[in-house]
Amino acid sequence: MNFKYETLVSGSYPIEVFEDDMTVTKFVLLNKADNVLICCQAAKVGEIVCIDAQQFNITAHIEIGHKIARDKLIKGQKIIRYGVPIGSATSNIVIGEHIHLHNMESDYIPSHTRKNITGE
């Protein structure tokens, strides 16, 4: 595929989160082919996210820059961001679930984290 910055424009595909009866854009879809959404404003457990016209609960605190699932994913399935694979799911993932080191891995070099350096 051709990767162009136009597809990255923040807010191109805003995903609405309902908070205190107000609609706030907290996640963006970077590319139409993506199966993850990127957090632009921190979201709390219990917030409702509206993804592709369906509502889902946020089940973990999500910080800026973190990803949630846009689609239901099965173990081994490629995680797609910027329209390209950025790794694979290591477990089944439901829509709206936080995607990070606990349920996804690199298809290249394993990421090393502060956790396994310091043992925290």
Place this chain on the structure above:
Amino acid sequence: MQGFLRSDGRKGIRNAVVIVYLVECAQHVAKSIVNKIDHDDVQLIGFPGCYPNDYSLHMMEKLCTHPNVGGVVLVSLGCEGFNREKLSQTIIDSGRPVETLVIQKCGGTKSTIDLGLEKASTILTSIANVERVELLTSDLVIGTICGGSDGTSGISANPAVGVCFDILLEEGATCIFEETGELIGCEYIMANRAESPELGQALITCVEKAEKYYTKMGYGSFAPGNAEGGLTTQEEKSMGAYAKSGSSDINGIIKPGDIPQQKGLFLMDVVPDGEPMFGFPNISDNAEIVEMIASGALIILFTTGRGSVVGSAISPVIKICANPETYHNLSEDMDVNAGSIIEGKATVKDVGQEIFDCVINVANGGQSKSEELGHKEFILTYKKFDSIGTSKPIEGIGPSCLR
């Protein structure tokens, strides 16, 4: 805009005197000269090792003859392996004033510092009247790097730098992006932008070399802070890093210290050739910044999510903050707030234009935040490249190849 005209035809945007220590043992003397002169244009650079290394000599030759450098004072202990005679000759050949101080022959620390102060002041005065000529956007050579990336880097600052690169390239400037180790996973996407199929294959080979090297080292270029910021994998970080290169055609591959021989967009191959030697390719962001400066970069665009505060000796660093929270926390260090994209207050295109305007302002003599704050970091370590210091032909990816 006006620039400082150098004998090789290149134009600088600064007119610095660099005080260069040629081994760690001479660092204190060199640093004392810089501290005592206390002048923005007198800057410390150096190489800590005692053993000679073709790469570091090559880098120093390119750095001391950089368009932003007007004169040089070399500070040697006396018995180190660095080839100070060759370095000095290269600087003389470039038409710049150079003085070499050998501590063992100058009477020791205090005497050498005093002598260095005298020599540096004389050079500073003698280069004050160097010829100034009109500087065009097409004269600019701009490098980009990211450091302390997080999940916002790839959605705001990096694509905004990409937009700025597209504008610069449209106006005939030269742009350099690098971090081949951080392009692992997107090499085939990148190859689609190469100006020729041969270059596309060379781009893939270049990233494969990086992957092999990092795998042998047991790490990717993936730091703990990246995971905390929401980036999970090398590939994810890579795609975000890659966005800095914009959407223009890629015109060639250069190695550190290679000066691009034509205008356009270049990937810098920073990973050493052959079996891993001397450790990690670049131990910190400033090592990469120095390599781009050695290839002629007049300004460095540094994108950061978690918040770096560094600048550099020789060439100004412009910092573009990707994360709005980081920007508000570290605004005194940041030149551009790309976090406004995350907050929905600006588009990637708006911020790209803002970065371009900032480049023009800094090229015109305006100080970047890191310059104002006195940041002049510098680091140079051991490395090995096949094309540097050997008579062996370059493996087909020099600046004049693949055109």
